[in-house]
Amino acid sequence: MDALTAHLSEFGHGLVTTVELTVVTTVGAMLLGIVVATLRIAPVPLLRAIGTAYVEVFQNLPLLALLVLFVFALPTIGITFPLFTSAAIVIAVYEGAYLAEAIRAGINTVGVGQAEAARAIGLTFGQSLRHVILPQGLRAVIQPIGNICIALLMNTSLAAAVGVVELTQAANTVNLVEAQPIAVFTGAGLAYMLLALIIGQVTGLLERRLAIVR
């Protein structure tokens, strides 16, 4: 326990970074997910192809490989971002592919009749999506979206590999000093678990609050 209490500020900073990374990335990944899911159901074949290509590329590459590529390869062609920004961009882009597929599944649960009725009153494709299809489609997949957000939280620990000092990296650093891996990593693990439980609770709350009267 001393190993934990003696380094509360390192753990604290790590935890805050993990939470920041998770929040920023979740917002980015949701926006990307909605855009890509929309591309995949767009009436224009080229847009659908772009959406499909996006999902196939980013779902089928390891996140660690993408992180390393982005952080170490881009600077060789003169593009550099701060480490935190790099990690946030890569994780958002990667999780966005998973969210896009969950959101597309939600969109598919909305009956064709809803889209036809929306078009019949003169809504454009974008308006139908925003006011009729997405509000119902997203509600149908709140739970899977929550699961992806938990996976996203866990995946933020890979940012340690490219030098972001988040919770896992903080634990690693403390362990180098204290050499008490059981206490240090159990502590970090419990913190991840707590965050995941919070995401789960929020998911459940949203699901109950936004349930459509059937």
Place this chain on the structure above:
Amino acid sequence: MVSVRGLNKWFGPLHVLKDIDLTVAAGEVVVVVGPSGSGKSTLCRCLNRLETAGQGSVEIDGEPLPAEGRALARLRADVGMVFQSFNLFGHKTVLDNITLGPTRVRRVARPEARQQAMTLLERVGIADKANHHPAQLSGGQQQRAAIARALAMQPKVLLFDEPTSALDPEMVNEVLDVMVSLAAEGMTMIVVTHEMGFARRAADRVVFMDDGRIVESGAPDDFFAAPQTERARDFLSKILQH
């Protein structure tokens, strides 16, 4: 108001609409009848381009149907449609179902749109359901809400695609009564239905379709009393014998 010329439609190899010509004048109520699979619903859906025609032209109020995009959306706003399965937006209250089109498409201010919606709901007799969700309403009430939603756009023409086919028998009349009163007020209507009583009461003209063609067209009294074609006689004998 509505003018269809040489309309042909294929679903894959299936030729579902064959050389359809149909003109509907402003204020006219045309009832389209015919056996299942005769293409009457498809014709109805071609009129606001929920189905795209293979060949031929559809004009609404002198304007050809645009192929897609905003121009098509604008034209659809003028063509109300009532579906067999109501298709009310499940996540919105009845009132919000009705105000969505006027506020988003017509840019009507929200309070004004709500006021108009309430007037329409009173007219179709379900003002007390304004804040309910569609799933809390009976089929007949849902369909009347759907008619109010279509009317809220102040359409030039209203299309009905078998509006009573999904309803319990006792709810059919509450919907038909609304439709009859609309017809009496001079709304231009194209109604695909199996309700021959409605055709007799409200139609200016009955169009009989079979196998993708318009086989016969005439005043309801003439059509029901003395159908001109063997196919129409056969159809009527089957549905009117009960």
